[in-house]
Amino acid sequence: MDVLEAMCGNGQTTEFLLSRGARVTGLDISNAEIHSFRERWSNCDARCASIFDSGFASSSFDCVAAVGGLHHLQPNIGEAISEIQRVLKVGGYFCFAEPHQGSFPDLIRAFWYKHDNLFASNEASIDLQVLKKEFFHQFSVSKELYLGNVAYLLVLNSMIFRIPVRFKRFYTPTLMRIESLIDKFQGRRFSCFVVSQWRKL
Numbered sequence: 001m002d003v004l005e006a007m008c009g010n011g012q013t014t015e016f017l018l019s020r021g022a023r024v025t026g027l028d029i030s031n032a033e034i035h036s037f038r039e040r041w042s043n044c045d046a047r048c049a050s051i052f053d054s055g056f057a058s059s060s061f062d063c064v065a066a067v068g069g070l071h072h073l074q075p076n077i078g079e080a081i082s083e084i085q086r087v088l089k090v091g092g093y094f095c096f097a098e099p100h101q102g103s104f105p106d107l108i109r110a111f112w113y114k115h116d117n118l119f120a121s122n123e124a125s126i127d128l129q130v131l132k133k134e135f136f137h138q139f140s141v142s143k144e145l146y147l148g149n150v151a152y153l154l155v156l157n158s159m160i161f162r163i164p165v166r167f168k169r170f171y172t173p174t175l176m177r178i179e180s181l182i183d184k185f186q187g188r189r190f191s192c193f194v195v196s197q198w199r200k201l
Helices: 014-019 031-040 077-087 104-115 128-134 150-156 165-182
Strands: 002-006 023-028 045-048 061-067 088-099 139-147 193-200
Touching: 002 014, 002 077, 014 023, 023 031, 031 045, 061 077, 077 088, 077 128, 088 104, 150 165
Parallel strands: 002 023, 002 061, 023 045, 061 088
Antiparallel strands: 088 193, 139 193
């Protein structure tokens, strides 16, 4: 598949995509991040542009992947999804993982976002139900998984909790095992993020 890694940063998801046989193109608005992406992934294409106006031709990609980027685009997520829909081929997939509204962790997150200067003023979890209603005529929902608990918080987001990186190697394996057990039954109300796959109609 030709995959657009949207809001790619320096390519944290790229290795996974390449391991599945994808031909990856990175897209990010930051020159510094695209420079780093190109250094790390010299076998991939990259473009410095906005997800609101990527400059790619319509129907260019089989898949667009966005991991943790959409919730930085508030209140303009719909505009970004419209551009994603435009560059996708019919039958192509939009895959994303984002913190979502309507969960207990999100109540805490909303308070934290307002009181921690690590977060941008417009940063907020996505309202997946609203987005699905807005784009139901352009996408069908193929998959929806609600995940994330102790390892999501203390391993993936350790910077937010100001945990020194050197400590992570001691607790990460244990928390990953615990998380995999909790993920099986926690559901939407107690999960930290949603993984969703939409297919362009």
